[in-house]
Every structure is written in structure tokens, then in C-alpha cells.
Amino acid sequence: MKKKNKKEATQNHAMLFKEASRYLVGGVNSPVRSFRSVGGDPVFVKQAKGSKIQVEDGRTLIDYCMSWGALILGHAHPEVVKALERAIRNGTSYGMPTRLETELARLIAGAIPSVEQVRLTSSGTEAVMGAVRVARAHTGRDKVLKFEGCYHGSADYLLVKAGSGATTLGIPDSLGVPADFSKHTLVAPYNDLAGTRAVFHKYGQEIAAVIVEPVAGNMGVVPPEPGFLEGLRKLCDEHGALLIFDEVITGFRLRYGGVQDLFGIRPDLTCLGKIIGGGMPLGAFGGRREVMKVLAPLGGAYQAGTLSGNPIAVTAGIITLKCLARSRPYRKLAGVTKKLCEGIQKAANAEGVKVRINTVGSMFTVFFTGLKVRDYKTASSQDSAAFRKFYHALLQTGVYFAPSPYEANFLSVAHGEKDLHRTLQAVRRAIQTREM
Ligand SMILES: *Cc1c(COP(=O)(O)O)cnc(C)c1O
Numbered sequence: 001m002k003k004k005n006k007k008e009a010t011q012n013h014a015m016l017f018k019e020a021s022r023y024l025v026g027g028v029n030s031p032v033r034s035f036r037s038v039g040g041d042p043v044f045v046k047q048a049k050g051s052k053i054q055v056e057d058g059r060t061l062i063d064y065c066m067s068w069g070a071l072i073l074g075h076a077h078p079e080v081v082k083a084l085e086r087a088i089r090n091g092t093s094y095g096m097p098t099r100l101e102t103e104l105a106r107l108i109a110g111a112i113p114s115v116e117q118v119r120l121t122s123s124g125t126e127a128v129m130g131a132v133r134v135a136r137a138h139t140g141r142d143k144v145l146k147f148e149g150c151y152h153g154s155a156d157y158l159l160v161k162a163g164s165g166a167t168t169l170g171i172p173d174s175l176g177v178p179a180d181f182s183k184h185t186l187v188a189p190y191n192d193l194a195g196t197r198a199v200f201h202k203y204g205q206e207i208a209a210v211i212v213e214p215v216a217g218n219m220g221v222v223p224p225e226p227g228f229l230e231g232l233r234k235l236c237d238e239h240g241a242l243l244i245f246d247e248v249i250t251g252f253r254l255r256y257g258g259v260q261d262l263f264g265i266r267p268d269l270t271c272l273g274k275i276i277g278g279g280m281p282l283g284a285f286g287g288r289r290e291v292m293k294v295l296a297p298l299g300g301a302y303q304a305g306t307l308s309g310n311p312i313a314v315t316a317g318i319i320t321l322k323c324l325a326r327s328r329p330y331r332k333l334a335g336v337t338k339k340l341c342e343g344i345q346k347a348a349n350a351e352g353v354k355v356r357i358n359t360v361g362s363m364f365t366v367f368f369t370g371l372k373v374r375d376y377k378t379a380s381s382q383d384s385a386a387f388r389k390f391y392h393a394l395l396q397t398g399v400y401f402a403p404s405p406y407e408a409n410f411l412s413v414a415h416g417e418k419d420l421h422r423t424l425q426a427v428r429r430a431i432q433t434r435e436m
Contacts, residue, residue: 012057017041032068037384037404038391048075050414053400061400062419064409068402069217069249069363070274072333073323074414080278080319087315093307100318101309107321108276108284111257112247114266115286119295120309124248124273125153127283128211130295130303131269132158134287135209135242137294137301143206145199145241147190149219152211152246152271156181190216191224193231204239209269211244214259217408218249220365221358229265236268242291248273248283249408252321254361255330275324278316281307329413333362336420337411340364343424351431353386362411366390366401393430399423 021027028034028042035042044056051074053063063075073080105118121127132144132155144157152158159173160182172182186203188196190212200207210232216222236243245267251258252275260267268291273283286292294301307313341359344366348355356367368386387405394401399422402409 013043013055014041016044016056020044032404032407035403037406038388040392042403043395043400050074050076051412051416051419059398061395061398062415062423063400064411064423065400065402066410066412067279068274069253069408069410070277071279072253072275072329072362072410072412073278073320074412075279077278077320077323077414079323080316083315083319084312087312090311092312093310095306098309098311098314100311100314104276104309104314104317104321105284105286107318107325108272108286111261111321111325112251112270112272112286113257113261114245114268114288115270116289117292118284118286119292119303120314121283121285121303122281122305122307122310122313123153124246124271124283125155126305127248127271127273127285128152128158128244128246129155131244131271131285131287132209132211133301133303134285134291134294135244135269137299138291139208139240139242141206141208141241142184143186143203143208144184145186145188145196145203145207145210147212147216148187149190149222150211150213150216150246151218152213153248157185158211160185160187190219190222191228193228196232196235200235200239200241204241207239207241209242209244210236211246213249214245214247214263214265214267215250215254215360215363217363218406220367220406221360221363221408223358223360224263229259229263233265233267242268244269244271246271249363252276252324253363253410256324256328275320276317277313278320280310280313280316282310282313282317327413330361333411333413336415337362337364340411340420340423343420344427347424347428347431350428353431363408365405365408367405390430393433394426397426397429399426 017027026034033042046054046056051062052060054060101120108118109115119130121130156177159177172179186199188199214224214229233243245260247258247270251272255262269285269287271285276282276284293299296302337359341357341364345357356369358365369383391401
């Protein structure tokens with residue numbers, strides 16, 4: 001590999017991004033990749049292996065994005081690659097059932113306590129849309145209650161931020177979403193049981209489902225406060241609403257059986273994605289047979305997908321889940337993550353820089369602020385500027401964090417002592433040399 005100087009290297013990515021932006025809107029296919037919140041041009045990936053990505057300027061970076069949490073086994077895991085090579089020779093899609101789909105569904109039902117039956121989709125967004133449709137069909141009600149700061153994919157009626165109070169009806173967060181489409185979306189603050197109860201007090205008879213990230217991963221990493229999820233379960237039971245856990249990030253990430261297994265709370269429906277596809281496009285939702293039976297072809301709730309249960313994606317999922325079932329790496333992953341976060345905290349303390357590090361299992365976020373994470377909307381521009389500087393200093397030294405302080409960073413089983421050491425060195429340098 002030819003060594004290039006820094007200037008050339010930066011120009012290379014800037015050039016690639018300029019070219020991408022001619023043909024792709026904003027140069028990307030998903031807005032979070034665009035570096036809008038950290039500034040500058042995104043890096044272009046050439047290839048990846050284990051904990052590292054090689055980018056187009058020839059540098060190797062330690063990756064803490066890990067395809068937004070999908071790759072818990074690391075990039076290009078040998079067993080996954082081998083299985084995919086074999087699978088692809090048998091054809092890439094049939095539009096007919098395969099035994100592979102049954103096998104993945106059996107693995108999911110065996111792992112996730114509340115799931116008896118599964119429907120496979122091609123993304124987490126579709127999984128959430130399917131689960132909400134099932135809940136509405138099952139209850140014969142229209143309204144869905146979500147929480148401020150929780151992300152459930154890009155479906156119209158879930159792209160809703162909180163209004164000014166807990167009982168405010170949903171206002172769309174995106175252009176192109178008719179207000180009518182989100183008028184059945186209710187919003188309450190996360191971890192606020194009293195606020196949630198108030199919404200139920202007003203709309204209890206109309207609420208089909210409460211949907212929640214049982215550990216939030218899209219507003220920084222925010223764990224549920226003790227009693228919050230239990231309280232939601234109780235409220236749903238009292239009012240005949242279904243409880244949907246969106247475990248698209250947390251399923252097979254925090255524990256093999258998801259957050260519901262960790263905390264012993266049974267949702268009625270569970271949404272999965274990311275890890276269950278082992279890096280391929282795959283999602284799933286599932287629940288009790290008695291609830292899922294409203295889905296076509298058994299019931300009248302229609303849901304479909306040409307590539308749903310795609311044999312290549314399903315193969316990657318099966319191998320990934322089997323590896324996880326065998327190795328159960330969760331305690332070890334959490335230990336490594338804790339060590340990393342303690343190191344970051346220590347580096348910040350040494351320089352008198354105020355950080356708030358949130359971590360659950362192998363997920364973490366770093367905020368340069370004394371603010372509570374709940375106040376994420378009011379984080380000052382000074383804090384954002386500090387993160388931007390920190391971010392780019394890390395990137396310069398070979399460490400890739402998720403390009404926004406509100407997006408979670410993820411470790412994989414491929415992240416080892418050496419990565420930790422190099423990352424902490426980079427962190428120390430970033431904090432020492434930059435004014436925060
Ligand atoms: C990523 C994500 C989704 C959407 O999944 P896609 O595969 O991107 O459509 C839904 N819910 C949560 C919690 C997520 O993190």
C-alpha cells in the first residue's frame with residue numbers, strides 16, 4: 001500500500017464525496033452517514049475485517065459504528081463469509097419458501113422469550129411497520145404511543161417528535177408526511193411513567209400499542225429507569241393495549257434473548273433487525289401465535305415483501321445467531337466496553353474536561369457536557385462543537401466513532417486489547433491537544 005500524506009488523503013475522500021453527491025442525494029443513501037452533525041466529508045470504505053475498516057485513502061480505522069450495531073461478530077467473520085459463499089452458489093432469491101427461513105424463525109423463537117411466531121422482512125423499518133399493523137388489527141384500535149427520542153425506522157407515522165406536552169398529538173418530524181398520517185401517533189417522554197399514564201388517561205380506549213426501545217440507542221444510550229418498562233407493561237394490560245419492544249438494536253446485542261430476557265418483561269410483539277441479518281438486509285417481528293394470526297395469509301392484516309426471508313440474508317442471520325448461542329459473548333463484551341469507557345472518563349478527568357459517558361452492555365455514547373442526557377435537545381452548541389473537534393481528532397488518529405453524539409457506538413467480539421489501547425491513546429491525544 002502506497003503511503004500518502006495527510007493532505008492527499010483528505011482530498012481523496014473529498015473528491016469521492018463530491019462525485020457521490022452528483023448522483024446520490026447528499027452523496028449518501030441514509031442521512032446519518034453524511035457527517036452533517038460533525039462536519040466535513042464522510043470517509044469511504046473499501047473493505048473491512050474484524051474490528052477494522054480500510055478506507056479509500058488507504059488508512060485503517062478501528063470501527064465503533066459496526067454497521068450501526070449489526071456486526072456483533074465483527075466485519076467479515078470467517079464463518080459468516082464461508083456460509084455466504086456457499087449459499088450464493090445455490091441462487092440468490094426464489095420467491096418460494098425455504099427450510100432456511102424456518103430455521104432462522106426457530107432460532108429467534110427459541111431465543112426471545114415472548115416470541116412464538118415470526119414474520120421475516122428486509123429491514124427494521126418494515127418489521128416495525130408490520131408489528132404496528134398487527135397490533136392495530138388485533139385490537140381494532142388506531143393510536144400508537146411512542147417515546148420522545150426513540151427511533152423506530154422511517155415509516156411516516158413514526159417520524160414524530162414530541163410536542164410540547166405529554167398529551168400532544170404527533171406532529172410529523174419530516175416534510176412529506178401529511179399531518180393526517182401521524183394524527184394517531186401519541187408521544188410521551190422516555191422514562192416518564194407519570195407522563196405516559198396521563199396519555200393513557202386521555203386516550204386509553206384508543207391506544208392499540210405502546211412501542212418503545214427498551215434500552216434507547218438513538219438519543220445517546222439511555223437505559224430504562226427501574227420500573228419504567230414494568231409500568232408500561234401494567235398500563236398496557238390495564239387498557240387492553242399491546243406492548244411492542246423495538247429490539248432492532250438490542251436483540252442479540254445486550255443478551256441472547258434481548259432486553260426482555262435481561263429484565264424479565266414480556267412484550268406482546270418484538271421487532272428485530274440489525275444483528276439478526278449478520279450484515280445483510282433483514283428484519284423480523286414476532287409474538288404470540290394468537291396475536292400474529294391476524295397477519296395474511298391467516299388473517300386480514302396484509303404484509304408482504306418480494307425479498308422477505310431472502311436465502312442469503314437468512315443464511316447470514318442463522319450463522320450469526322448460532323455463533324452467539326455458542327459463545328454467549330455478552331459478559332465479556334460488556335467488560336471490554338466498561339474498560340474502554342472508564343479509560344475515556346479518566347482521560348477527560350485528567351484534563352478537566354466534562355464528559356458524560358452512557359453505556360449499557362456493548363453500547364456507549366460520549367457527550368461533552370454536564371447536561372443530563374434527557375436534555376439532549378437543549379445541548380448547547382458549545383457541546384456540539386466540542387464533540388466535533390473530538391470526533392475529527394479521533395478520526396485523524398485512526399478511530400471511527402458514530403458520526404453524531406446521539407448515535408450509539410458499538411463493540412464487537414473482534415475488538416481486542418490492542419484496539420482498546422490504540423483507541424485510548426487516540427482519545428487521550430484528542431482531549432489533550434484540542435480545546436474543548
Ligand atoms: C435501526 C433501527 C430501526 C430501523 O431499522 P432499519 O433496518 O434501518 O430500517 C428501527 N428501530 C430501531 C430501534 C433501530 O435502531
